[in-house]
Amino acid sequence: MHTAKISGAGHYVPERIVTNDYLATIMDTNDEWIKERTGISERRWVENGDGNTAATMGTKAAKKAIAQSGLETSDIGHIVFATISPDYYFPGCGVQVQESLDMGTIGATDIRNACSGFIYAMSIADAFVKSGTYQHVLVVASELQSPFLDKTTRGRNVSVIFGDGAGAVIVSKANKGEKGIMSCHTHAQGKHKEELTMKGFGTQHWIGELLENGIDPDIHYPQMNGNFVFKNAVVRFEQVIGEALKKNNMTSDQIDCLIPHQANLRIAQFIQKRMGLRDDQVFNNIQKYGNTTGASIAIAFSEAIETGVVKRGDIICMAAFGAGFTWGSVLMEY
Ligand code: UT7
Numbered sequence: 001m002h003t004a005k006i007s008g009a010g011h012y013v014p015e016r017i018v019t020n021d022y023l024a025t026i027m028d029t030n031d032e033w034i035k036e037r038t039g040i041s042e043r044r045w046v047e048n049g050d051g052n053t054a055a056t057m058g059t060k061a062a063k064k065a066i067a068q069s070g071l072e073t074s075d076i077g078h079i080v081f082a083t084i085s086p087d088y089y090f091p092g093c094g095v096q097v098q099e100s101l102d103m104g105t106i107g108a109t110d111i112r113n114a115c116s117g118f119i120y121a122m123s124i125a126d127a128f129v130k131s132g133t134y135q136h137v138l139v140v141a142s143e144l145q146s147p148f149l150d151k152t153t154r155g156r157n158v159s160v161i162f163g164d165g166a167g168a169v170i171v172s173k174a175n176k177g178e179k180g181i182m183s184c185h186t187h188a189q190g191k192h193k194e195e196l197t198m199k200g201f202g203t204q205h206w207i208g209e210l211l212e213n214g215i216d217p218d219i220h221y222p223q224m225n226g227n228f229v230f231k232n233a234v235v236r237f238e239q240v241i242g243e244a245l246k247k248n249n250m251t252s253d254q255i256d257c258l259i260p261h262q263a264n265l266r267i268a269q270f271i272q273k274r275m276g277l278r279d280d281q282v283f284n285n286i287q288k289y290g291n292t293t294g295a296s297i298a299i300a301f302s303e304a305i306e307t308g309v310v311k312r313g314d315i316i317c318m319a320a321f322g323a324g325f326t327w328g329s330v331l332m333e334y
Contacts, residue, residue, distance in 0.1 A: 004129035005180030006334060007071065007136070007172035010064020011302035013044040013165035013289060014052050018146075023160055028153040034160050039265020043163030043290030045146035054083045055096035057166035058142035061298070062097055065138070065168040073101050076170070077134030079108040080125050082117030082141040082294040084323075085148070086110070089201065097140060114196070115261050115322020116186070117141055117294030118167070122318070122330050123184035125171035135173045141298040142166030148198070150221040158224050161264070163290030167298020179333035183247045185240055186328040196229050196323040198222040229325075233263060236327040237271045241319050244331040250315075255281055257310050261320035262286035262296035271319075283309055293322065310334055 019042045020031035034040055046052040058081060066073055081094035094108025113120040118141040125137035142165070149159035174180035199205060200220040210220075237260060245251060252275045260268045265286050272282045283304045292299055297318050304310040314334050321327040 002130050002132055003174040003178060003180045004126045004171050005174040005178055006169045006332065008065045008067070008069025008170040009168065009298070009302040009305055010061045010068055011165065011167040011299040012057050012060035012064070013299065014046045014050065014057070016045055016047045017042050018045045020160070026151055027156050027159070029156050029160055037264075037266065038161055039284070039287055040161065040290050041287050044165055046144060046164050052144065052164070053087045054085050054142040054144045054166070055087045055093040055100070057144065057164070058083070058093055058140040058168065059097050059100045061142065061166040061168035061302070062101065062138055062140050064302075065170050069136075069170040069172065071136060071170060071172075073103055076103060076106065076136050076138045078106055078128060079103070079138045079140065080111060080121040081108060082111040082113065082121040082139075083143055084112055084114050084117065084293060085144045093140070093142065097138070113294070113326045114324060115263060115293050115296070116320040116324070116326040116328050118297045119184070119318060119320045119328035119330055120186055120326070122171065122181070123186050123328065126181045126184050129171055129173050137171045138168065139171055139298075140166065140168040141295040143293045143295045145293060148221065150217055154217060155221055157226055158222050161291045163292045165289055165292045165295050165299050167295050167302050169298060169301065181330060181332040183244055184328065184330050185243050185247070186326070187236070187240065188324050188326045190324065192232065192325045193323075195225045195325070196223070230264065230267060232325060233267050233321040234270045234274070236321045236325070237267065237319050238274050240327050240329040241271070241275065241317055244317060244329040248331055250331075252276055254315055255317050256314035257304060257316050258282045259297055259300050259304065259316060259318045260284075261322065262289065262300060263291050263321065
């Protein structure tokens with residue numbers, strides 16, 4: 001059995017900054033409510049026609065991750081792409097990255113685990129490398145959510161939270177003596193599938209229904225039972241971080257940097273308090289980017305490296321919770 005580690009990371013966010021004050025001009029909301037309930041000041045939304053899609057943003061992040069790893073594109077053995085906002089209903093975005101980066105005929109796996117997508121993708125890449133199947137796996141997480149948000153007052157509890165962006169890492173075989181990825185844990189609870197969902201354009205709602213009735217806000221926009229999701233999130237985050245620490249005989253004071261899924265700053269602060277972590281042990285950037293669903297941890301991790309917050313040798317814990325419900329964690333020495 002081998003050990004896997006992260007050998008490179010990169011991220012990309014669209015240039016267009018959407019402030020809370022701008023949102024207040026298109027729906028009944030305000031900067032104070034959004035900041036107080038979520039911690040978000042601004043988010044990035046693509047400009048219609050600027051060429052940014054989940055696949056193209058993911059490709060930009062992937063290029064940066066490959067460059068940072070010092071590898072050639074031809075060294076990568078497999079792609080794992082996490083998104084719930086793909087360019088096409090099918091095929092998935094993985095094949096688009098493969099084509100754009102001219103990666104021959106390597107395999108591409110697509111993951112649809114929403115906010116936990118990056119953690120699920122990491123767990124698969126880790127297993128591929130551990131088993132010796134591949135030496136280097138490209139993991140991409142990218143979301144283009146702004147076009148399918150209900151940007152009227154009706155959708156304000158959801159639409160003010162979400163943003164667009166992409167992150168990527170290279171998961172590579174570690175050298176002897178390197179700890180790398182110590183454990184990955186993934187969980188799901190399907191009975192809560194409708195607490196956070198976008199039902200259309202799934203096959204439960206056939207095209208005829210859409211043509212006949214037009215867009216139904218309850219089906220074709222994301223719906224979230226915010227309070228219920230919040231309450232479950234704080235419990236599951238703590239559990240799954242605890243699970244990672246227990247598995248590795250570690251305690252929370254040994255974490256150099258916790259990178260929680262950027263769901264809501266209040267959730268991150270709640271977990272930080274529950275786990276007794278100092279401010280410098282938790283990295284958040286939701287203030288600038290909003291909740292980028294599956295991409296948020298990958299973007300935050302890359303930015304934490306870029307800004308010097310995360311350094312080689314640090315113990316990093318990543319944790320996510322979201323639609324499904326699904327949740328998970330990755331504990332590693334970077
Ligand atoms: O990333 C995937 C996982 N997602 C999460 O973890 C998100 C979890 N949930 C949350 O973060 C929070 O539930 C929200 C931020 C989404 C909502 O905050 P909340 O404190 O749960 O608000 P609420 O939905 O209970 O709404 C409270 C009030 C309502 O008004 P009334 O009925 O008290 O008069 C809403 O209509 O706030 C109103 N409201 C807003 N007001 C201004 C809801 N959204 C907005 C808004 N601007 N954008």
